Amino acid sequence: MPNETIPTAAPAVEDTATGETTAPAPTFEPTADDLARALHEFGTGRAAADPEAVLADARWFEAHVGKPELARYRGNYVVVYNAAVVRYGRNALLVELEAARALNVHPRRLLVEFIPNLDS
Numbered sequence: 001m002p003n004e005t006i007p008t009a010a011p012a013v014e015d016t017a018t019g020e021t022t023a024p025a026p027t028f029e030p031t032a033d034d035l036a037r038a039l040h041e042f043g044t045g046r047a048a049a050d051p052e053a054v055l056a057d058a059r060w061f062e063a064h065v066g067k068p069e070l071a072r073y074r075g076n077y078v079v080v081y082n083a084a085v086v087r088y089g090r091n092a093l094l095v096e097l098e099a100a101r102a103l104n105v106h107p108r109r110l111l112v113e114f115i116p117n118l119d120s
Helices: 032-043 051-064 068-073 092-103
Strands: 076-080 085-089 111-115
Touching (some): 032 092, 051 076, 068 076, 076 092, 085 092, 092 111
Antiparallel strands (some): 076 111
16 A cells, blocks of 8 residues: 555664563654655745756756766665755655755755666
């Protein structure tokens, strides 16, 4: 299910005083709906994105996508801002939200693209 919240595995914790090992409570990944809502809320009230700046980033990406400097991002989504990869990962919404927060820019100012893994 695309909007299912999936628990992630956390390592067991050993109490050094007693030697007992306990499993921590599972943590949960946000759903696609959670991330989309957070992106919308983060963008609310921020200055609108400059379409020319996004277009310039798109041109930069197209010029560099097959080159060695982007090879390390294969199989991941990349966030491009001011002609540079500023964040990458396997979840497009999550990396977009993280980059927007880190840069304090409207999410629409960011270019998010997938770089396919050429091995598959």
